[in-house]
Amino acid sequence: AQSVTQLDSHVSVSEGTPVLLRCNYSSSYSPSLFWYVQHPNKGLQLLLKYTSAATLVKGINGFEAEFKKSETSFHLTKPSAHMSDAAEYFCVVSDNSGGYNKLIFGAGTRLAVHP
Amino acid sequence: ETGVTQTPRHLVMGMTNKKSLKCEQHLGHNAMYWYKQSAKKPLELMFVYSLEERVENNSVPSRFSPECPNSSHLFLHLHTLQPEDSALYLCASSQPPGDTQYFGPGTRLTVL
Numbered sequence: 001a002q003s004v005t006q007l008d009s010h011v012s013v014s015e016g017t018p019v020l021l022r023c024n025y026s027s028s029y030s031p032s033l034f035w036y037v038q039h040p041n042k043g044l045q046l047l048l049k050y051t052s053a054a055t056l057v058k059g060i061n062g063f064e065a066e067f068k069k070s071e072t073s074f075h076l077t078k079p080s081a082h083m084s085d086a087a088e089y090f091c092v093v094s095d096n097s098g099g100y101n102k103l104i105f106g107a108g109t110r111l112a113v114h115p
Numbered sequence: 116e117t118g119v120t121q122t123p124r125h126l127v128m129g130m131t132n133k134k135s136l137k138c139e140q141h142l143g144h145n146a147m148y149w150y151k152q153s154a155k156k157p158l159e160l161m162f163v164y165s166l167e168e169r170v171e172n173n174s175v176p177s178r179f180s181p182e183c184p185n186s187s188h189l190f191l192h193l194h195t196l197q198p199e200d201s202a203l204y205l206c207a208s209s210q211p212p213g214d215t216q217y218f219g220p221g222t223r224l225t226v227l
Contacts, residue, residue, distance in 0.1 A: 032214050034215070036218075041223070042220055042221075043119075043121075043205055043218040043219050043220040043221050044205065044207075044218040045218070046215060046217070049215055090158070094214040096214065098170070098171065100146065100163060100165050100170050100171070100211065101146065101209055101211055101212075101213075101214040101216070102160060102163065102171070103160070103214070103216055105157050105158040106157065107156075107157045108157070
Protein backbone atom coordinates (compact mmCIF):
# COMPACT_ATOMS: atom_id res chain seq x y z
CA ALA A 1 0.00 0.00 0.00
CA GLN A 2 1.10 3.54 -0.68
CA SER A 3 1.68 5.95 2.18
CA VAL A 4 3.52 9.15 3.01
CA THR A 5 4.89 10.45 6.29
CA GLN A 6 5.61 14.11 6.84
CA LEU A 7 8.23 14.23 9.52
CA ASP A 8 7.44 17.68 10.92
CA SER A 9 3.99 19.01 11.77
CA HIS A 10 5.33 22.56 12.17
CA VAL A 11 8.36 24.33 10.74
CA SER A 12 9.31 27.90 11.53
CA VAL A 13 11.90 29.90 9.58
CA SER A 14 12.97 33.50 9.24
CA GLU A 15 12.32 35.38 6.03
CA GLY A 16 15.24 34.96 3.64
CA THR A 17 16.47 31.68 5.15
CA PRO A 18 16.18 28.23 3.50
CA VAL A 19 13.11 26.05 3.85
CA LEU A 20 13.20 22.26 4.24
CA LEU A 21 9.99 20.25 4.58
CA ARG A 22 10.59 16.54 4.94
CA CYS A 23 8.58 13.69 3.47
CA ASN A 24 9.15 9.94 3.34
CA TYR A 25 7.06 7.64 1.22
CA SER A 26 6.24 3.97 1.03
CA SER A 27 5.33 2.44 -2.30
CA SER A 28 5.27 -1.00 -3.85
CA TYR A 29 6.09 0.42 -7.28
CA SER A 30 7.58 3.54 -8.81
CA PRO A 31 5.28 6.23 -7.47
CA SER A 32 4.02 9.59 -8.62
CA LEU A 33 4.70 12.06 -5.82
CA PHE A 34 3.35 15.55 -5.34
CA TRP A 35 3.61 18.54 -3.07
CA TYR A 36 0.50 20.66 -2.64
CA VAL A 37 0.20 23.93 -0.72
CA GLN A 38 -2.85 25.28 1.08
CA HIS A 39 -3.02 28.91 2.13
CA PRO A 40 -5.49 29.86 4.87
CA ASN A 41 -9.12 29.45 3.81
CA LYS A 42 -8.10 28.32 0.34
CA GLY A 43 -8.11 25.09 -1.61
CA LEU A 44 -5.06 23.03 -2.48
CA GLN A 45 -2.63 24.25 -5.13
CA LEU A 46 -0.19 21.96 -6.91
CA LEU A 47 3.42 23.00 -6.23
CA LEU A 48 5.21 20.25 -8.15
CA LYS A 49 5.03 16.64 -9.29
CA TYR A 50 7.56 13.82 -9.68
CA THR A 51 6.94 11.22 -12.39
CA SER A 52 10.38 9.58 -12.83
CA ALA A 53 11.53 11.84 -15.67
CA ALA A 54 14.04 13.63 -13.43
CA THR A 55 14.89 13.20 -9.77
CA LEU A 56 15.09 16.95 -9.11
CA VAL A 57 11.73 18.55 -9.73
CA LYS A 58 11.24 22.30 -9.97
CA GLY A 59 7.92 23.77 -9.01
CA ILE A 60 6.24 27.11 -8.72
CA ASN A 61 7.33 29.98 -6.47
CA GLY A 62 10.95 28.79 -6.30
CA PHE A 63 10.24 25.46 -4.63
CA GLU A 64 11.89 22.22 -5.67
CA ALA A 65 11.96 18.64 -4.44
CA GLU A 66 14.41 15.80 -4.88
CA PHE A 67 13.32 12.19 -5.25
CA LYS A 68 15.75 9.86 -3.48
CA LYS A 69 14.80 6.24 -3.98
CA SER A 70 17.51 4.90 -1.68
CA GLU A 71 16.14 7.01 1.17
CA THR A 72 12.46 6.81 0.08
CA SER A 73 12.35 10.55 0.52
CA PHE A 74 10.86 13.47 -1.38
CA HIS A 75 11.84 16.55 0.63
CA LEU A 76 10.66 20.02 -0.41
CA THR A 77 13.13 22.91 -0.36
CA LYS A 78 13.36 26.58 -1.16
CA PRO A 79 16.57 28.62 -0.91
CA SER A 80 15.00 31.73 0.57
CA ALA A 81 11.68 31.92 2.39
CA HIS A 82 9.21 34.70 1.74
CA MET A 83 6.42 35.83 4.04
CA SER A 84 3.88 34.68 1.45
CA ASP A 85 5.17 31.08 1.78
CA ALA A 86 3.46 30.74 5.16
CA ALA A 87 0.91 27.98 4.57
CA GLU A 88 0.29 24.28 5.06
CA TYR A 89 2.17 21.89 2.79
CA PHE A 90 1.07 18.37 1.91
CA CYS A 91 3.21 15.56 0.55
CA VAL A 92 1.09 13.21 -1.57
CA VAL A 93 1.56 9.85 -3.29
CA SER A 94 -0.62 8.53 -6.09
CA ASP A 95 -2.24 5.11 -5.80
CA ASN A 96 -3.65 3.59 -8.99
CA SER A 97 -4.04 0.06 -7.63
CA GLY A 98 -7.84 0.24 -7.66
CA GLY A 99 -8.00 0.90 -11.40
CA TYR A 100 -8.50 4.61 -10.89
CA ASN A 101 -6.40 7.42 -9.52
CA LYS A 102 -6.42 8.03 -5.77
CA LEU A 103 -4.20 10.44 -3.86
CA ILE A 104 -2.86 9.54 -0.42
CA PHE A 105 -2.11 12.66 1.64
CA GLY A 106 0.36 13.17 4.42
CA ALA A 107 -0.77 14.88 7.60
CA GLY A 108 0.66 18.21 6.50
CA THR A 109 3.42 20.56 7.64
CA ARG A 110 2.51 24.05 8.72
CA LEU A 111 5.20 26.52 7.67
CA ALA A 112 5.54 29.77 9.60
CA VAL A 113 7.76 32.54 8.23
CA HIS A 114 8.93 35.26 10.62
CA PRO A 115 10.24 38.70 9.65
CA GLU B 116 -8.67 28.33 -8.84
CA THR B 117 -11.00 29.18 -11.71
CA GLY B 118 -10.54 25.65 -13.12
CA VAL B 119 -12.63 24.09 -10.34
CA THR B 120 -15.31 26.13 -8.62
CA GLN B 121 -17.34 25.30 -5.54
CA THR B 122 -20.48 26.88 -4.14
CA PRO B 123 -21.32 27.96 -1.59
CA ARG B 124 -17.98 28.90 -0.04
CA HIS B 125 -19.47 28.93 3.45
CA LEU B 126 -22.52 27.11 4.80
CA VAL B 127 -24.06 27.01 8.25
CA MET B 128 -26.82 24.48 8.78
CA GLY B 129 -28.79 22.90 11.56
CA MET B 130 -28.85 19.16 12.10
CA THR B 131 -32.32 18.84 10.58
CA ASN B 132 -31.62 20.85 7.42
CA LYS B 133 -31.07 19.54 3.92
CA LYS B 134 -28.52 21.33 1.76
CA SER B 135 -26.33 20.62 -1.26
CA LEU B 136 -22.75 21.47 -2.14
CA LYS B 137 -21.94 22.08 -5.78
CA CYS B 138 -18.70 21.60 -7.69
CA GLU B 139 -18.05 22.48 -11.31
CA GLN B 140 -14.89 21.89 -13.29
CA HIS B 141 -13.99 23.75 -16.47
CA LEU B 142 -10.95 21.62 -17.36
CA GLY B 143 -12.54 18.94 -19.53
CA HIS B 144 -11.69 16.25 -16.99
CA ASN B 145 -13.72 13.07 -16.57
CA ALA B 146 -12.94 12.13 -12.97
CA MET B 147 -14.16 14.05 -9.93
CA TYR B 148 -13.63 13.65 -6.20
CA TRP B 149 -15.02 14.76 -2.85
CA TYR B 150 -12.66 15.13 0.10
CA LYS B 151 -13.29 16.06 3.72
CA GLN B 152 -10.69 18.13 5.58
CA SER B 153 -11.18 18.28 9.35
CA ALA B 154 -8.96 20.05 11.81
CA LYS B 155 -5.92 18.01 12.83
CA LYS B 156 -6.74 15.11 10.46
CA PRO B 157 -5.32 14.17 7.06
CA LEU B 158 -7.51 14.75 4.05
CA GLU B 159 -10.09 12.00 3.74
CA LEU B 160 -11.26 10.83 0.34
CA MET B 161 -15.04 10.44 0.40
CA PHE B 162 -16.19 9.69 -3.14
CA VAL B 163 -14.69 9.18 -6.59
CA TYR B 164 -16.55 9.45 -9.87
CA SER B 165 -15.03 8.36 -13.16
CA LEU B 166 -17.02 8.96 -16.34
CA GLU B 167 -20.00 9.85 -14.15
CA GLU B 168 -19.97 6.48 -12.37
CA ARG B 169 -19.15 6.19 -8.70
CA VAL B 170 -16.03 4.05 -8.35
CA GLU B 171 -15.30 4.56 -4.68
CA ASN B 172 -17.39 5.20 -1.63
CA ASN B 173 -15.04 5.32 1.31
CA SER B 174 -17.37 4.10 4.07
CA VAL B 175 -19.06 7.47 4.18
CA PRO B 176 -22.26 7.73 6.25
CA SER B 177 -25.46 7.75 4.24
CA ARG B 178 -26.27 11.28 5.39
CA PHE B 179 -23.83 12.29 2.63
CA SER B 180 -25.18 11.53 -0.83
CA PRO B 181 -23.16 12.36 -3.96
CA GLU B 182 -24.50 12.98 -7.42
CA CYS B 183 -22.63 13.36 -10.71
CA PRO B 184 -25.10 14.28 -13.48
CA ASN B 185 -22.35 14.89 -16.05
CA SER B 186 -18.57 15.01 -16.20
CA SER B 187 -18.45 18.72 -15.34
CA HIS B 188 -20.68 18.78 -12.27
CA LEU B 189 -20.58 17.07 -8.90
CA PHE B 190 -22.94 17.54 -5.98
CA LEU B 191 -22.87 16.49 -2.36
CA HIS B 192 -26.33 16.33 -0.83
CA LEU B 193 -26.42 16.70 2.94
CA HIS B 194 -29.17 15.75 5.38
CA THR B 195 -29.45 15.24 9.14
CA LEU B 196 -25.79 16.04 9.66
CA GLN B 197 -23.98 15.94 12.98
CA PRO B 198 -21.74 18.65 14.50
CA GLU B 199 -18.69 16.42 13.85
CA ASP B 200 -19.42 16.77 10.13
CA SER B 201 -18.28 20.39 10.33
CA ALA B 202 -15.24 20.61 8.06
CA LEU B 203 -13.87 21.97 4.80
CA TYR B 204 -15.24 19.97 1.87
CA LEU B 205 -12.99 19.97 -1.15
CA CYS B 206 -13.78 18.96 -4.68
CA ALA B 207 -11.12 17.94 -7.21
CA SER B 208 -10.94 16.74 -10.78
CA SER B 209 -8.42 14.87 -12.93
CA GLN B 210 -8.04 13.43 -16.39
CA PRO B 211 -7.04 9.75 -16.24
CA PRO B 212 -4.66 8.19 -16.95
CA GLY B 213 -2.99 11.33 -15.58
CA ASP B 214 -3.04 11.42 -11.80
CA THR B 215 -2.71 15.12 -11.06
CA GLN B 216 -5.79 16.39 -9.29
CA TYR B 217 -6.90 20.01 -9.39
CA PHE B 218 -8.77 21.30 -6.38
CA GLY B 219 -11.50 23.83 -5.84
CA PRO B 220 -11.41 26.38 -3.00
CA GLY B 221 -13.67 24.30 -0.77
CA THR B 222 -16.91 24.81 1.12
CA ARG B 223 -16.53 25.55 4.83
CA LEU B 224 -19.43 23.72 6.48
CA THR B 225 -20.56 24.36 10.03
CA VAL B 226 -23.24 22.14 11.54
CA LEU B 227 -24.94 23.58 14.61
